[in-house]
Structure formats: structure tokens, C-alpha cells
Amino acid sequence: MAEADIALIFVCTALVFIMTPGLAFFYGGLLRKKSMINMMAMCFVSIAVVSVLWFFIGYSLAFSPDVGGGFIGGFDYIGLYGIKYDDYFVGIYTDAIPQMLYMVFQLMFAIITVAIIASPFAERVNFGAFIIFISCWLILVYSPIAHWVWGEGGWLRVMGALDFAGGTVVHINVGFASLAVALVIGPRKGYKKEPMEPSNVPYVLLGTALLWIGWFAFNGGSALGANDTAVIAMFNTHLAACAAGFVWMIIEYVRSGKFSMLGLATGALAGLVAVTPASGFIEPWAALIIGVVVAPICYTTLTIRNRSKIDESLDAWAVHGWGGIWGAIATGIFATIGATSAITGNPGQIWTQIVGVIVTAAYSFIVTFVIAIVIHKLIGLRSTEEEEYIGLDISCHGEIAQG
Amino acid sequence: MAEADIALIFVCTALVFIMTPGLAFFYGGLLRKKSMINMMAMCFVSIAVVSVLWFFIGYSLAFSPDVGGGFIGGFDYIGLYGIKYDDYFVGIYTDAIPQMLYMVFQLMFAIITVAIIASPFAERVNFGAFIIFISCWLILVYSPIAHWVWGEGGWLRVMGALDFAGGTVVHINVGFASLAVALVIGPRKGYKKEPMEPSNVPYVLLGTALLWIGWFAFNGGSALGANDTAVIAMFNTHLAACAAGFVWMIIEYVRSGKFSMLGLATGALAGLVAVTPASGFIEPWAALIIGVVVAPICYTTLTIRNRSKIDESLDAWAVHGWGGIWGAIATGIFATIGATSAITGNPGQIWTQIVGVIVTAAYSFIVTFVIAIVIHKLIGLRSTEEEEYIGLDISCHGEIAQG
Amino acid sequence: MAEADIALIFVCTALVFIMTPGLAFFYGGLLRKKSMINMMAMCFVSIAVVSVLWFFIGYSLAFSPDVGGGFIGGFDYIGLYGIKYDDYFVGIYTDAIPQMLYMVFQLMFAIITVAIIASPFAERVNFGAFIIFISCWLILVYSPIAHWVWGEGGWLRVMGALDFAGGTVVHINVGFASLAVALVIGPRKGYKKEPMEPSNVPYVLLGTALLWIGWFAFNGGSALGANDTAVIAMFNTHLAACAAGFVWMIIEYVRSGKFSMLGLATGALAGLVAVTPASGFIEPWAALIIGVVVAPICYTTLTIRNRSKIDESLDAWAVHGWGGIWGAIATGIFATIGATSAITGNPGQIWTQIVGVIVTAAYSFIVTFVIAIVIHKLIGLRSTEEEEYIGLDISCHGEIAQG
């Protein structure tokens, strides 16, 4: 037991928590005013639903001892049964913090991941179905993949895939899941015909700031202790975000002559995503490169998505999915601290990373697609057309963003 | 001295601080636009006034050695005299943190409590009188009750009442004080006749997020150290908030077919309130129950208040008062960690808790009523009718929320 | 190595980070709606640009071993070369935290300083030129002054000037730099003829809250460890802010009969500024005095600036410059903890402080003036008149604050 580690991870948990409200403002500001509360509602309800399910079953499936082939955990921790509040975690990473703390720190990861998936539901969700969807998704998609990567005996971990803070589990996963949902749910009414401008840029910037500070804790805290790995992870996180945000802004400037702040915010987000799996394994110069490179990658994927007919409205696929892929691969290229990679003479690590990417993306896409289509057929993932035109704030929540 | 404890409580202090601005946005968003700044002003001026008074006298009355019967502390710490910056606290809870840190951590509790009491003043306050009122209230109501529960020799503590993080001192107290003020000050002009809709739901959600993260520190930090009690308190806090927010939303959905976010936010707040006195004494399943049960309780009290003619405008009484009462009783039922309760064979604890509830509520209500009525007679707690109609933002602060 | 110190400074770094988005909202809310995003953009781009330059050169110039006369550091840490992620800082203050952590904590100081300088560019900036300007300014002004005060061998430090958390480096520096820029760039079109009212008071209050919580970490964290100096610095910070905010509000009330929240916010900011250099050296009663006194000082300087023709739009000079000057002198008067001052029989300290003030202000003003004028002649610091009239949000960023 190390008290300082508890102190740090306690606070990091709180800071990762604030990412989800941050996302609510980030996403909400990007939508039309008439459905802004609805987007925030999806984020806030994710907090509530995921937390309760995590307590009952999610944590157990992800982190209790493996029940077969490294695919999923068992039921040992159902209802947190068997986790005493003063048990110290005797796990793979650390024995310095109570398992309870590890559990709640991990919970915050699960929450933000689930909230990101609100992207393809934007402005057209059947809110009741959304609650059911995320419940299934947590159990059938998130918990298994978390187990693969972080669980004791998880197959990706055993294979040697590197993922410091969740690039695979969180970002690639949620990116491809969002794409699957977008295909099932279909575009918003009037998509590409009516204007759908972002309604509140300051909210987007507020959200960016909250996500950013939370990410220090997300990546830094993944060291699970107050040590120099946490520090380097934090700095790498920051540097990649800065580089990516700046480069994105410059790309936009070259293209349209404007210093877009939505661009800077999106770029910073892409940088934060990309550096996540590498953050504790690399030196700052590599974080800088990761950040610089992720901007054109995600700018391209976002542009492609934009031109397509797929209304993956808030671009979780383009930013989290592809930022995550680049990050996973970059980890295989640049890892030097506590791990080996291409530049330390282990080019095979890149392939290991790619396997992780492909399997995660495929699993996430396919299973999410199935879940979505089943729910869509049974109760419908979408609101009615009239509700959509009136705006979900009034029709679904009985509220007006600014009256 | 334990450095990690200092690190944790230092940060918790900062996070509890942010609750008051959070409350400013939570409360402000619930009011009409024309008096939004005024509500925020009451919260911010509470920060300033309470801090200065705490330095001069408040802390001394609450925490310096008892001067008689466990009712109130003495004048030993007037102007923080006698507290050296490197004295370690040799108190009841811990000797690990400097007394200065304990003092400032406690200050943040006093601030948020005083800010909550802005509820019945909403949209109709005589701002100068409010400053006088809160000054008196801090000294005559908050400090004594804090002494009863937390002070060395405080009578409620001696009696064995359990209050981990301030359910009695903060929430029951402020709830009944708000009711008293509401009775003295009377309803807003046009109350129940004119529409008084919430003007900014995103602000309410922002406030909720800031309150929530602050509450991790409020309850977790009340362990006064980086240890497993802090961790369990934090998780319980979170789980109760999630459960209560979700249940409240569902109640609302059943009643009106809408997934109300004001409902979710209010429910989460009720959950946070209710779990406060129990947070470090219970296991997570009990937190879940506390959260689930508090939602219908406060939903009912809020509905009753709504139907009455009492314009306790932001429902501190319904949410903090009754959430706090349920929390106090629930502590007597469910405490298992470091305390005994009904479920560990000590049903008498429930009665001890109830005594604490009744005495606190009665003392708070009566003394607040007297303070309020005296000030009301002398200088008037209310703004003029014209100021009220124009809106206090312009008439009292010379400012417009969004011009 | 002390893990608790790492935990604390890690979190403080994150909290100081949030000050810059806080400033974005503080500043943004004070401007007209048509250029609000632009102000936020200057703050956010400061984060990106300063971070990357700090990595490459800024940190080295400020903190690598002196290369001559205590004026500037060398190139040893270019690209953070030579700083291993697990090197512990063997510096002047502490050997408890990794140098990497010290570097990133200091980075956050550099960022907020650079962001404050956006003040005189408000609503009329040529954004490209701003990026060039802040790059030069970081290297030619900030890094040298940081070296003087904090660098090993820095001449002001050697001379014995006291500056706990950066009153000289950050506030006096940025105040006089802003004045220089204001003189070069000239007033906004229509200044003093057209109304230029603050457009969003709640944003100003949100910004204040974020700055405030960040300042706990800014000053407290400057103790570089989880110890009682950090605690006393935090409390002093808070108390000075409260006192100054309250006094400012009262001054305004006496003058105009209104309880101005912009006044309270500005006063609190002035208090935070003034207490910065003294925070870890003084006892709370001195912080109270510093806060009480700074309010009339900055109220006066702000009023003088307001009456002048100089459009130093957001009053960095009046608040940061003069708040910083008073703070520096007050440190020479009141320091009692770990330092001597006038009240402990060392009146000479006041003169040392004044020397620091004058040299910093003069250097900052002159060098900034030269940088600004060179850039202004070469590419122009200002947007075109038409862009200014339309508003920079649309003309420069292609965005609308609230559409």
C-alpha cells in the first residue's frame, strides 16, 4: 500500500469523471440548439446506467479471473461481491491501491467510452432504446474487450499487445461501434439538405478543456501510481494534443483561410486519442510526432466521412476510431520506456499492434451492429420523424436549452 | 504527518471549492434570465464573506475547544490566532494533516452550505441584507451545529450520532433554514401566476457536473487521508448519485412521458445529499439502496412544496433537507464500516440519528427564522417590487446575463 | 523522491492547465459577442504554441544552467534533450519530484502568462501575427525573466528578490507587456464612441471560478511538495482573493449603488495576483491585508486606464501589472515564513523587491514594445478594419459564438 498512489488515483478518478460532462458540452455545442439537451442527456444517462451496471456485472466480466481463453472474466465480482473495501489490488499492474479504487477508476473509463457512442444517435435517438442499447453494449462489447486488453489472462495482453491507457479498448472500439450504429440508424432527416450548423462554439471549447484536463488523469492515472511513468504519460498527452490541435488548425487555414477553433478542438481531441495507447511508453519527441501525424490522418477520415452519406454525426469513427488506430500502431513504432518496439529493434511489435487493432475493430463493429439491429427491429433506435423535426429537447425531454 | 494525506486533502479542498461556483450555475440556470446573475452573485459573495468570517471567528466557534456543554467552541482560534502553519492537527480524526489544512477544508464546507441557502432568496433578495443575513447565520447557526457534530466535545458527537461528511451539519441544517427564510421572505411577485421557467438547462447540467466532482472530494476527503475509507466514500457517493438520478428520471418518465434532465440532475443531487452522512460507513450495495430510495422521497417532498404556496424557490428544503434526513436515518440502518447500526445489531443507532435530525432541524429552523425576521423588520430581506419585476440583474447588479 | 509530492504536483499541473481555458471564458465574456471566439482562440492557441516551443527551447532558456551573468539559461535542455523521464530534479527547490514534472508544471505557468497577453489584442488581432508574436515573446521575454527569478544562478534570485509563485515573472511581466502591445496596436475602431459592453457575465464568473481553483494549484503547487507551505500558500491565496473581491464590490457599491459581479470577479483576480509572490511566505492576516489593499489600488489603475485613450482592452496592465507590483512590495513587507522582510527587521527587502519590479517592468515593456513594433511593421498586428467591424469570429475563424 502506498498512500500517495491512492491520493493520485483518487483524484484522477474524479478528473476522468469530469470528461463525460465535458463530452456533453463538446458534443452538445456541435449540434443544433433544438437537440442540445438531448445530447447532454445521453452523456449524463450513460454515467448513471454504466455505473449501476458496472457495480452489478460489468466490472466482474472485465476484471474477475478469466473463465476461458482470455475472452471474458467470470462472475466472481458480481455486485462487487468479494471485494472488500480494504483489499489491496493484487493484480498485474500494482498492489499499491485498493481494488475498490481500481474498480472505480476503471468505471470512469467505461462511462466515457459509452458516452462517446452517443455520436451516431445525435438528434434522432429513441431515448429509451438508447438506454437498452448501452446496457447491452457495455456487457457484450466493452467488458469483453477490456478483459482482452487489461484483464488477467486477457488474450491481447498475453499476446503482448501494448495499450497504455486504452487506445484499443476505448477509442478503436467506440469508433467502430459508432460506425455500426450509424449504418443501422440512418442519417438525420434532412441530412445534407438542411443546414446543421454547430450551435455553440464556446460550449465546444469548454468541453475540450474538460476533456483535456480529464485526459491528464486518464493517461497519467493509468500508471496507477504517483511515479515518473504517470508524469511522462501526462506530458506526452499534453504535447500530442497541442501538436495535433495546432496542425489541424493550420491544415484548415491552408484550405479555407480560417483559423478554425472547431478544428483546433477536434485536432486536440485526435491528438489525445492517438497518444493514449502510447502515453506511458514513449518519450516526448515521439508524442510530438504522434500528434503531428494524427491531424492529417483524422482530417482525412473526417473529410471522407463528411462526403459520404453516412451520418456518423459527431465523428467518433473518424476521430476516435482512426486516431486510435494510428495510436496503436505508433505505440508499436515508438515505445521505448518499459516496452520494446520497432525503434528499439522489435518491429514485430507493430504487427502485434495491428492484430489488436483489426480484431478489436472487427469485433466491435460486428457485435455492435448486431445489437443495434436487433434493438432497432424490436423497438426502434430512432425517434419519430415529427419528434426529430421539433427537436428532441422538447419532444423527448420536455426542456428547452435556452428559453 | 503523512504527506500523501496532505496531497489528497489539498486537492479535495480545491474540488470542494468548485462546488460553490457549480451551485451558482445549477441554481442560476433554474431561474429566469433576468435574475440569473443575482443568484450567481449570492453564491460568489458567500465565498468571500464566509471565508473572511471563518478566518476571524467562524472556525474558532466551531472547532476550538468546547466552552460549555458541547454547544459551542470558544475564542481560542479567533483570527486563526494560535494556529501555526506547521502545526499538525491533533484532533479527533487525524494527526496527519496540518490544522491549517483542516481549517480550510472545513471552510469550503461552510461556504457551500451558506451558498445553498440562497435558494429562498431567489429573484427577490435585498442583496445588502443577504450579506448581513449570511454573516449572522454562519455564526449563530452553522458554527454551533458544526461544533455539535464535529467539534471536540460536541454533544451530538458525544451522543454517538454518525455523520461522515456533513449530512446533518450541511444538508438538514440548510434545508430547514431555507424553509424558515422562505416563510419570512414570502413568495416572488407573480408566483404561481406568471411563468417562472428555468432559463438555461445546460447551465444546470454544468453545475451538476461541478457539484458531482466536488462531492467526491467532499465525502471522500472527509476521511481526512489517502486511505481506503476515502475510496469507499467516493465510490458510494458516485453510486448513490447515479441510482438516484436514474430513478428520478424514471419516475418523471412514468408521470409525464419525458426523460427530464432537470429531473436527473435533481435526483443525482438528492442522491449525493443522502449518501453524505453515510458515505464512509457503508458498503456499495447500501449506497445503491440509499440512492434508489431517496429519489421518491425527495420527489414527493418537492411535489408537496410545489403545490404549497411556499416559494422555497430552489427546493433546498425538499432536496437537501429531506435527502439529509433520509441519509441520516439510513446511516443508522446501514453503517457497517467503522461503526455499528441496525443491520449490525444496533438498532438504537437509528434513534440516535433521529434525535440528531430533529434537534438540528428544529434549531436551524427556529434560529434562522428569528435571524431572518429581525433582519426583515430592520432593513428588509426583499428587494422592492419594481426591482423584482425589472429583474435583480439590472436593478441590483447593473449587469445583464447575456446582452 | 517523495511519491506524495509527485501526486500533488501532478494534480496541480492539471489544475494550473485549466486556468487558461478559464481565462478564455473570463476574457471572452467581457467582450462583444462578435469576437468572443477569437479571444478564446488566442487562449487556446497559446496552449498549443507555448507547449511546443517550451519543449523545443523555452524550458532550456529558462531553466538550463546559466550561460552568463544570470541573464539566461543555455541550450542544454533543447528538445528536452538530457532530461530523462526518471531523473529527479536536483535543483534549488526540491529533489523530490522528477524534473519532467517540474518542467511541465512550469510549462503551465508559461501558457497562462502568454494567454493573459491576449488582452490588448482583443477584437482586432491579426491572428497569424499573434502566433508569431507570442512565439517571440516567450523566447525573448518570458524565458529570460523566468530565468532571472527561478533559474539556478538567475540574477534576481541571487540578489535575494522574493517571488514565491511568480508575481514578477508572470504578472508584472505580462502587465507591462500588455501595455506595450496596446500602444503599438492602437485602440479598437469606435473605441469610446461605440458601446463595447461585456456580452456574457456568466462566462466571466465561470472563468473566475476556473482561474480561482487553478490558482490554488499555482501558488500552493509552487511549494513543489505536499507540505505545510503548500497549505498556507493555498489558504493565503484564497483569503486574499475573497478580501479583494469583496472590497472591490463594496467600492463599486459606494460609487454606483450596484453590487457589481464583474467588480467582484475583477477584485478577486486582483487579489489572486497580488498574493502570488507572497503566498508561501506570509501568514493569513497578511494575506488579508494584501487583498484588502489591492482592491483600491487596481480599481484606481483600472479607472485611470479607462479614462485614458489607451485601449488595453482587458486590463492586464491595471490588474496583473499593478496587482503584481503591490504583491511584490507586500512580500518585502510581510514575509515571515522562510524569509525575512520589513516586519521581521529587514526593511531592505522592500528595496530589493522594488528593484525586481522596476527591472522586470522595464525589460518587459521595452522588449515587448520592440517585438510588437517590428511585427507590426512587417506583417501588421491588426486585422483589417472590415474584419474588425464584422467581428473576428466570422472573419478570422469562420465561426459564430451562438448561432
Next chain:
Amino acid sequence: MKKLECYVRPEKLEPIKKGLFELGIKGMSISNVKGHGSQRGIKLVGRAGEYCVEWIEKLKLEIIIKDNGQLDEIINCIIENAKTGKPGDGKIFIIPVEDAIRIRTNEKGESCL
């Protein structure tokens, strides 16, 4: 048919509405405007010291009514409920309307008011 365009103090909306309802007038629309007139402007407070806002928030009330004898009654009702006697109370303008159509029913003319 006539259209009344009334510029009034925002805080007077509720009494005006009530008065009109009592006269049986239910159709109306409001919007936020800023106005200038004999009222001098209001004093607001900045970071230090006051400044004067020349454009004052007013409410614009638009009511299309039938062209019958009720006109004066309606105007008196608005005046009564909107008046404070201080500059800034606002004005009522009467504008001719040629026709009205109810979208829901395609009805035309006075019947659809």
C-alpha cells in the same frame, strides 16, 4: 383588420397579456427588441465604474385584430397595464392589414383572428 405594434417594458408582459385575455384577445406574438427614444438609457456597471447602455431591452407585441369598435378598448387596456408614467413606457402603432389567412384551415379574413 389592424395590426397593433406595441413596444413595451418586458416586465409588463404578464399584466398586458392578462388584460387582453379578459377582452377575449388570444392571438398575439412577442419578440425581443432593443429600443431608443425619450428614455435616457440605463446605467450598467463594468469592471470599474458605470457606463450607459443606450439600447434598452423592450418587448414588441404584435396583435392583429378585427376592425371593429373594440380597437379603443384594446388600446386602453394595453396602456393601462403597460404604464408606469416614467419615460420608456413605450408606444403603440396602428398599421393597416389587408388580409389574414389561417394556415391550418386555409380560412381567410377576420374569422381567423
Next chain:
Amino acid sequence: MKKLECYVRPEKLEPIKKGLFELGIKGMSISNVKGHGSQRGIKLVGRAGEYCVEWIEKLKLEIIIKDNGQLDEIINCIIENAKTGKPGDGKIFIIPVEDAIRIRTNEKGESCL
């Protein structure tokens, strides 16, 4: 020249605009208003329980058009695209306009519409 003042549901703006474009009408202005009429108000939800908002957000569309035969066509077009058949669809008022001036060119009269 005539001015059409149309109070419509905000969510109907896009179809109306499209319809008018097809008729060759390009000049128009919109603003947010709140309205009252035969529509009962909408139910919103507070912290606990519903309340009714009497003022409903509408869009006011102002179009100045030439005084030629197109008037009916335009009105029909708006009706068609704005109608839901439920109370609250709104109304169209026709107001006489005496003259129009294009600021950019000083042009006067119908040609500048």
C-alpha cells in the same frame, strides 16, 4: 407591393424556404418570436412534474413581394409547406407596402425585390 408576415412552426422553415425558392422568391427575413393563439401551449417538465408554457416558439417570416398575380401562389406554397393540420400552424398576414429601396444601388420600387 405587399408584405407577408407569416407566423409558422420553426421546424417548417426549410420546406417553406425550398418552396419559395422554386417560385423564384429569394428575398426574405426570419426572426424568432413567441406566440399565443388557439394552440394550448406545450408541456414542459421541471424538476418534478410538468408545467405548461403558454408562449410557444414560432418563426416569423417576412417577405416583401410584388403586387402581381403571384400572391396567391405564394400563399398557397407557404400554406402547403407549413401545414400540419394541428393547432399552432400559424397565420399569414398581408400588409400594404408603399415603397422599397435597395441600399446597395439606391434602386426604388418593385425592381429591387
Next chain:
Amino acid sequence: MKKLECYVRPEKLEPIKKGLFELGIKGMSISNVKGHGSQRGIKLVGRAGEYCVEWIEKLKLEIIIKDNGQLDEIINCIIENAKTGKPGDGKIFIIPVEDAIRIRTNEKGESCL
């Protein structure tokens, strides 16, 4: 009496106001509208790449004036101060007004302008 409804660029408000003051016109009201006309729309930037906003923010200025010879002078003054020569400068419409009432004093007619 006449009502001038002017749709102008928001950034031109101050010069127009100044011009009108010099002519002795003090009573006026403004509101925010979004407009559509010969101006093509402005380009804004999203997360990646531009998009075009068809509805452009304009200011609507409403001035009720006496029906005397000053009309042309006033219109010229507005044109002068609002013109940039580029599409989007806006238009002025002249609408008849039948009567005016000052709420504060019950005055009727031109005297209350």
C-alpha cells in the same frame, strides 16, 4: 406617419444611429433577424472544411416617422451609412401607419414620435 423597416448589416448600426440622431430622429427599435437575398451566404468552417450558411445575420431597424418632407432625407441618411456596395447591404421598406399612441401620456398622433 410611415414606418421604415430597414434590413441592414449589424456592423452598420452605429453609423446609422449617429446619422439619424443628427437628423433629430431619436425613436427607433432594432431586432436581430436572419435574412436571405441576393447575398450568397457566408462561408463558415466546421470541424473539417467549409460549409455555407444561407441565413445571414442582419439587423432590422424599425422607425416610425412623421409624414413630412423629411422622409427622403432620412432614407438617404440610412443609405449613406449602411452602404458598402457589396451584395447584402439590405433594403428599406416603407409601410403606412395609421396612428401612434404614447403609452406614458396617452398622447395620440404625430406628436408622440
